[in-house]
Amino acid sequence: MFSAARITQSGARVVPKQLLQVSVRPISTTQQVLASRKTPADRTTSTAFTKLSIGSKKLRTGTSTAVNMGSLNPDYYTDKPSPQTEVLSSTTAKEWNIGQFLEISGHVLQSLGKDQFPGYLGKDFKLFGKPALMYREFTQKLVDQLAKNASAAPKTAAVIDGPNGAGKSAELLKLAAVAAEAGHIVVYVPATIPWVNSSRPYAPGADDSFVQHETAMGLLRSIQALSSEALAKVPLGKAVTLGKKSLAADKTLSDLVEFGIQAPSLAHAALEQMLEIAGAQKAVPVVIALDEVNTLWSKSAYTDQADKILAANRLRLVRAFLPYFEGTKQLAKGWVVGATSYIETKFMPKQLSQKLSPPPQIAFKNKDVESDPGLYRPETKVPFDVVKLDRMTATEAKAMMDFYRSVRIVQTPVTDALVAKKWVLANGNPRQIFGSCTAFF
């Protein structure tokens, strides 16, 4: 300790000052100890990377069209332009608007609810920035037929059939929107697969059927939202008893629907009564538009109490609409239209798909063979009219791509050569054309 000490001439031992400054460590208290400790590292979050938030941009290629424009860098992405579009109604649904994009009205959207658009349309509308669809020649044909059926309903229903992405759901949505704006009573179901895919509550009911009260209540709610004014114009005409409550004859269909919404256990009965009364009256035309209509003839994903798969026609909700498509029930005024869907092939019965697209059947020259009882020929008769929706015309494809250019989905100028290339490669399929335009998003 004193090795650094010096001995002076007088012999005194001198210790440098710094050695004399003995640091006495004070007795540390608990607080001082805790304060002196370093805060432990937060090992719950990693600092090696920044986790992307849920609303970040997702890239998809091919024919899927999901693009989330939520968190884009504003230095590189400008606001999406919103071209002016008219609202689709009975006044704008005319021949001079063929090739134009028309917007679906707010009250139709409200009846659909949030994110309830059929098929891939919801994602397309997000990309467009507005719920707009192109008015096609096929749409004009449907609107013309709707106007004819407003005076006298046909005896058979119509089913729109075509390949995936042809625009069946879009056409049905446009038809429902035009009918609703024209003041018809519209029963529009954008998706019937949820009725049969065991995603909604169900319970055994009477007559060997199964009931889905919540689903029926939701359907009544959408009918009320879409056609409240039209329903209020139609009186019941007779006293209707549902459960313990009865509605007087002077009440309207709107009251009946409202009652069904307030009493979920009687929603099925209210829906059936509404369809019967609305179908029999001639004051206001009725349009029944069901998307994914093939589910009515399929097997459901529900099981009975013995764990056996239920056919869709065991569900009371399906039983309410099936007779209209099978021709056993008719509307006095209006139209029953359906659109098929091949997205979930589980709900497309093989026999129905054979009937919708029957294989070519050559007549036998040998009468003995033709009259053979063991000879199998697929059944091709259907109780409804099949309306084929195949490909869009080149003019429509050009109009569609011009719209995509206006909303910046297509970045390059839209020339005839580009349209021809897209149209030929996609075989006129709107979904495939859209997919090829968004392939590098």
Add this chain to the structure above:
Amino acid sequence: MLHLLGVNLPDQKVVSIALTYFYGIGPVTAQKICSKLSIHKQCKLSELTEGQLNQLSGVLSNMTLENDLERQVKANVQHLRAIGTYVGKRHAMMLPVHGQRTRNNSKTAKKINGRMLRKYSTADTAFARQAFGMFQAPLSKHME
């Protein structure tokens, strides 16, 4: 978490999956229970009403599950051992019961079989074999 018949079931799970958390219920039985009570396939436990939960409790309480089932299985094995069957002896020797080979493999059987015959709980199976001499086979076979 829903506590049902002594088992904690996660609320956010689909009912037919949550029911498999019971010892004695597998996917097939769970599906049959859901069909019997008309519970749809995508129904989560949190969506069940009180009435449905009561019905579910009623159905489950009529089944042999958990401790009751374990006791039953244990009793079955002990019975087989008691009456001197081949299967009982195989359980006792902690060897495969269903005719599997023992020249190789049979690790699982050596680890697991016979636990229903033990009156103590320990992981040291080699010690158990030697200490209690429960086996008919020559000791040389077990000398490792």
